[in-house]
Amino acid sequence: MSSAYLFAIAAILACVSILLVFKINIEKLKEYPENTAAIQTKFFIGVAIAEVIPMILVIFGMMDLTPVASIEELYIPGIIVIFALVFSPLFIFLQRSVGVPENAKQTVMTFSLIGIALANAIPLIALVSLIMILP
16 A cells, blocks of 8 residues: 555544544533533643544655656545545535534634644645655
8 A cells, every 4th residue: 555545544433533532522612611621631631532543644654755757646545635625624624613502602613723723634644745755
């Protein structure tokens, strides 16, 4: 398997798992906005656990960072990584705007911005890594 696909798999795994953790915690935050600190702590722990396998895949991909023979080898992994970069903010913005009580809007907005940054971290690393192996 090419290292480009390792980066693509890492991006999708990180995106899906972090968005799952985000969805669970934002629903709790919408119900109990007074428990912001505890919910954010659980979210950060969940993200740390969710990023273990994608980080291992990124490390394995970095170990085999040789340029590809032609750019066509990067089309599918590149599309996958760009899809992850576009899908995660879209999903988070949709979750942010549905069913938020008035007293929790600012807290949910802040939590959403943190979620976007964390959900796009691995896909951004994957995109930069794909650029590094261009012929």
